[in-house]
Amino acid sequence: MSSKILVTGADLAPQALALLTGFEVVYAGKTPQEDDLVALCQQHDPVAIIVRYGHITPRIIEAAPSLRVISKHGSGTDTIAREAAQARSIAVVAAAGANAAAVAEQAMALLLACAKSVVQLNERMHAGHWDKATHKSVELSGRTVGVVGLGAIGLRFARMADAMDMRVIGFDPFAKALPAYVEPVALNDIWRQSDAISLHCPLTPDNRHMVNEATLALCKPGVMLVNTGRGGLIDEQALLAAIASGQVAMAGLDAFAQEPPPKDHAFFGNPRLVLSPHIGGVTSDAYVNMGVAAAKNILSALARVPAAA
Template identity: 60%
Template sequence: MNASTQKPALIVTGADLAAEALEMLGDFEVVFAGRQPTEGDLVALCALHKPAAIIVRYGKINARVMDACGGNLRVISKHGSGIDVIDQTAAAERGIAVRAAVGANAAAVAEHTWALILACANSVPQLDGRMRAGHWDKSTHKSLELAGRTIGLVGLGAIGRRVAAAATAFDMRVLAFDPYAKEAPAGVALVSLDELFSSSDIVSLHCPLTDENRKMINAQALGKFKAGAILVNTARGSLIDETALAEALSSGKLLAAGLDSFDVEPMPSPHVFQGIANVILSPHIGGVSDAAYVNMGKGAAANVIAVFEEHARSALQS
């Protein structure tokens, strides 16, 4: 851009961005919205700065936020892969590009998935709590050994495939359901969702949230699970009917659950899960690692730049 031209504004719906990403965005005036911006905060900020781009870290971007940009907004770029927080229909109607940093946090999320699986199978936080209370449960405790067990992956994208590779290393049988997958890695069998639920000792969710799969893990689906199965969710909280899951955990239908995302975030307190001993909770940090922070920032910045370059090429050709 010409140095004499005022830089277009870019709003980050967060308080920070990786230094490497900020360096890439030197042609923009970057404005930070703060740690947990509300819809009102974003509308006011967009009305003030009329941004040409938004990088989404926290919060949701709806039609009201888009319209507050005064027609300047060209691209909404997700700091990560989950674009369900962006009203994609409203963006399309306004000619605003929506982009995701696909795969940027895949390693981090896959690793956290395994942290939750292993913690559930081995009762890690429960045993830690018992030890701190003065107990020694060696004679009564039995972990769930994973070798020879079956893991079912709902979604076989970049994260699901990493989880599958680790499962194979653990000598597990790997099933997957993904209506968009044309093939599966060696050692992974593509099956129906019903077969996955009924055959898996561990069910792990790795799919995007859509109108079709919202609350797909409901009472009916949980009824198809093996008795004593484990459910892990490092995808989107709204994939699960939380009331139904709480009942399945409390009744003993499920051995345990490991949850990193919730229907409402931040998770309200009090919440039914806080009183259930066999659920392990983390505050949607599966994709928040040192490396993923940089990768997501750079990916989000690259997507913004790519859209502006597309606009520049189109302008030259017209």
Template identity: 60%
Template sequence: MNTVFQPQCGVILVTGTDLAPQALALLSEFNIVYAGAKPEEEQLVALCRQHQPIAIIVRYGRLTDRVMAACSNLRVIAKHGAGLDTIALDAAARRGIAVKAAVGANAAAVAEHAWALILACAKNVTQLDQRMRAGHWDKATHKSLEMNGRTLGLVGLGAIGARVAAIGAAMGMNVIAHDPYAQSAPDGVTLLPLADVIAGCDVLSLHCPLTPDNANMLNAATLATMRPGAIVVNTARGGLIDEAALADALQSGALRAAGLDSFQEEPMRAGHPFAGIANAILSPHVGGVSADAYISMGVAAANNILNVLAA
């Protein structure tokens, strides 16, 4: 059931079930309508026709042209996060609707999760845990991978990528990165062409938005250029990776492991090949989900709405 707060200055539709209290305090003059945890297009169209929101906060689901067409008063779409790939940007631009991301609001959470996956891959954390629980003691045979002296490759050097880079440098890694939008790089980071980053690193971590130009950037051909035993981590968007090609590289032993927090289809379907691959460490797109990020993303989305409406 949709929850509605007392109306004051118009309706804000949230494609989710809740917002942080700090965000609601900023939006206290508005009527807040929640669409639920898994809003489908038809449901969003119906809610927009019924409530005619002045703003939409996007948490879950996709905001399509049809949804926007159902809104006569929509002025701003605010993402509860950084990625805008679930919003039909061309449709919004055509309709004169501002689209704003909560840039940097979950950067610490995602960067930390990326490093959790990197270290889990390098140190075989999940496999050792499972073996211990099954009664094994693998001290005589286990060999982990040290980060010190190895090369960290980053695709994307924004708020998240820069944090991942800083942690890598602090651990004694050489850091290389590709970002076509970066004018400069932090100290200790070398900017290189994409192909050189993919081929030249021991750990590759993706931190870029998904665009038509970079879809499946990691595919059979590019994965074949990676160093033997390299690690791939993706806390960005699943569409950046050809999943079948990555599965082959993991199963063949060409790659040591992969840490994956995003997938081409979410939720990941039952029977997906990754589910049966021991050196694929999986998490359900929760890199940006922390108590602190929940507040900061909500507050950023609320402020983005207020700034656009005040302009």
């Protein structure tokens, strides 16, 4: 009988499946909930889980006695109960860098949409208006962008910003051997010096709500904020207050504290917010890259981690 791999999604790239021919792959569907995943683990007892959607909780881990590796179909592992996995010596691995190009491009698209009023001008044009005589956008060339998180995604975004003649400052306590176009600074200097800020760090207990009332007050009036990382990095009520006061001119967000946000969320309808549904890493190329990386990570981890007795 083949060992089983549970995918918390409805599909996996054919290129990834080709690497997993020795396993039976079980799909949880597009929107798996905790109870669904617990039931599937109890039914199939997978040796590995590929995490596409939803959270992997201690209950889910407990329901899979043969589980040896949890592989993220992406770069962030904050949706996985790492302590529960560690307690059972279950490897937790991520497809680091597999979606770097996709997410960095989304971050730049959001920054440009904020600076150039792309959404508002599009809506005005479709409504029959011609605002050439009254509208002025922001020129990014010569301005300072602060990049928080200098992994594969943050550095790729920084390289694009540098190519646009922006001054790039960055903060990442774990980054080493930074390229010449990134000027390392303290986190408080990111807030104080940046005309635009882009978040590219994982969510941890230490940086939850790193963008808050106090840090936003340190920023230049009219700063632009982009988040393609995790919604929990931002205190959403503090951001709304800063937008209302003009302290934040525009924000482009691809991640939210609750996903999807409730239908009555105060973000909706705010003309100073450009929103996308956490799709920064969702491209055809990234889908293949992340699937292949997730599959390879499983094979590598299974080769290292001994089977349970």
